[in-house]
Amino acid sequence: MKLYGRLSTWVMMAFLIILIILTGFITSFTANRTSNDNWREELEKENESLKSTVSSMPDVETSKEQYANTIKINEYRLEHNIPPTQTTSLWGFMSSAAGLISVISLFTIVIGGGMVSTEFSEGTIKLLLIRPSSRWKILLSKYISTLLATLFMLAILFIVSFIVGGILFGFTGISEPYLRYINGNVREVSMVGYVFSLYGYNCVDLIMMATFAFMISTVFRNSSLAIGLAIFLMFTGSTLVMALSKYNWVKYILFANTNLKMYAEGAPIIKGMTLGFSITILIIYYILFNAISWIGFSKRDITA
Numbered sequence: 001m002k003l004y005g006r007l008s009t010w011v012m013m014a015f016l017i018i019l020i021i022l023t024g025f026i027t028s029f030t031a032n033r034t035s036n037d038n039w040r041e042e043l044e045k046e047n048e049s050l051k052s053t054v055s056s057m058p059d060v061e062t063s064k065e066q067y068a069n070t071i072k073i074n075e076y077r078l079e080h081n082i083p084p085t086q087t088t089s090l091w092g093f094m095s096s097a098a099g100l101i102s103v104i105s106l107f108t109i110v111i112g113g114g115m116v117s118t119e120f121s122e123g124t125i126k127l128l129l130i131r132p133s134s135r136w137k138i139l140l141s142k143y144i145s146t147l148l149a150t151l152f153m154l155a156i157l158f159i160v161s162f163i164v165g166g167i168l169f170g171f172t173g174i175s176e177p178y179l180r181y182i183n184g185n186v187r188e189v190s191m192v193g194y195v196f197s198l199y200g201y202n203c204v205d206l207i208m209m210a211t212f213a214f215m216i217s218t219v220f221r222n223s224s225l226a227i228g229l230a231i232f233l234m235f236t237g238s239t240l241v242m243a244l245s246k247y248n249w250v251k252y253i254l255f256a257n258t259n260l261k262m263y264a265e266g267a268p269i270i271k272g273m274t275l276g277f278s279i280t281i282l283i284i285y286y287i288l289f290n291a292i293s294w295i296g297f298s299k300r301d302i303t304a
Contacts, residue, residue, distance in 0.1 A: 003111065003115075003145050003149060009111070009149070012107045012110070012153075013152075013153060013156060016100070016103060016104065016107070016153060016156055016157065016160075017156060017160055019100060019103065020097060020100065020157065020160045020161050020164055021160070021164055023096075023097060023100070024093060024097075024161075024164040024165065024167075024168050025168070027087055027088065027093060027096065027168075028088070028168045028169070039083045039084055040078060043074045043077060043078055043084070044078070046074060047071050047074050047075065050067045050070060050071050050074075051071060053067055054067045054068060054071075069181040072181055072186055073179045073180075073181055073186055076179060076186040077179065082176075082177070082179065082188075085176065085178070085191075088169050089165075089169055089170075089172075089176075090162070090165040090166055090169055090170065090171055090172075090174060091165075091174070091176065091178075091191045091194075091195065092169075093161065093164070093165035093168070093169055094158075094161050094162060094165050094195050095194070095195060095198060097157065097161035097164075097165070098157075098161075098195065098198040098199060098202065100157055100161075101154070101157065101199065101202040101203070101206060102202075104150065104153045104154060104157065104206060105202075105205065105206045105209055105210075105234060106231065106234075107153060108146065108149070108150045108153070108206060108209070108210040108213075109209055109210060109213045109226075109227055109230040109231055109234070110227055111146055111149055111150075111210075112146045112210040112211070112213040112214040112217065112226070112230075113213040113214070113216065113217045113223050113226035113227035113230060114217065114223040114226070114227070115142045115143075115145070115146055115214060115217060116139070116142055116214070116217045116218045116221070116297065117217040117218075117220075117221045117222055117223040117226060118223060120221040121221070121223070135297060135298045136294060136298060139218065139293065139294060139297045139298075142214075143211075143214055143290075143293075146210055146214060147207070147210070150206060150207070150210060154199060154203070158195075158199065174191075175191075176191055177189065177190070177191060178190070178191045178193075178194040180194075180264070197261075197264070198261075201259070201260050201261040201264075204258050204259075204260055204282065205234070205258040205259070207286075208254065208258055208282065208285065208286065208289075209230050209233070209234050211286060211289045211290065212230050212233070212289055213226045213227060213229075213230035214226075214289075214293060215289045215290070215292050215293045215296075216229055216230065218292075218293040218296050218297050219292060219293065219296035219297075233255070237253075237254070237255030237258075238255050238258075238259070240253075240255065241253055241255045241256045241269060242269070245269055245270060248270065250269075250270060251269070251270040251272075251273050251277070251281075252281065254281070254282075254285050256269055256270065256273075256278075257273075257277075257278035257281045257282055258282070260275065260278060260279075263275045263278070
């Protein structure tokens with residue numbers, strides 16, 4: 001009730017909708033100038049460029065493998081006459097609009113970072129704790145509220161981007177496939193499944209950062225610290241991991257494991273990393289963040 005009673009919550013959701021619509025119009029406007037139907041020639045030129053790149057980078061195995069997979073997918077398109085998905089199509093727009101999940105991540109961090117700390121800053125925490133509900137129920141309800149708000153914004157992104165993409169670019173090509181390189185072969189998969197997988201992959205980082213911000217908010221009772229630190233790590237974490245990728249111990253850092261899409265593409269950051277390993281690390285961090293939140297909230301003296 002508190003969360004959806006705040007004007008800021010609805011402002012964030014309205015801003016998200018406006019951003020999706022603006023993205024659609026910008027995509028439509030720029031695509032009209034840059035559209036090109038000679039996709040076969042473009043793919044052939046791209047393959048030539050990628051092959052030249054691969055031959056000149058023998059020491060970067062991960063990037064070399066990614067380029068090689070792209071070449072094979074392009075060759076499959078040329079052989080089976082399947083043009084690349086354009087941003088001016090429904091699924092192309094929805095795929096690009098999935099990048100706005102980073103905006104949802106910012107909003108979720110703001111919500112999670114202030115969910116508990118505002119109760120302390122506004123002095124309403126005592127009103128909560130005198131009620132018959134136990135502390136763990138109060139904390140759990142706030143955490144679930146944060147996740148539900150995140151899911152609500154994800155649903156808004158999916159539905160509005162589908163409507164905007166259909167209106168601006170048409171609903172034709174809704175059954176077109178997405179090509180994925182799996183176990184040494186190029187396979188056609190459902191575009192709907194691919195878009196949902198994009199949301200799923202991005203949700204991993206979103207949920208982990210929201211949980212981290214919630215933990216800082218609960219332990220330190222400072223929304224500014226929680227929001228600022230979470231946003232800083234969200235933008236710098238992956239860059240730090242890439243800079244230190246030559247060290248094997250980097251694979252134990254949270255941000256080296258949040259991008260599960262690298263396994264679908266067959267290109268993990270650190271050689272030898274597996275999907276099971278990353279999921280295990282994520283579960284450990286997730287339990288750790290929530291355990292710290294619960295211990296910090298349940299043991300804290302509120303009388304002062």
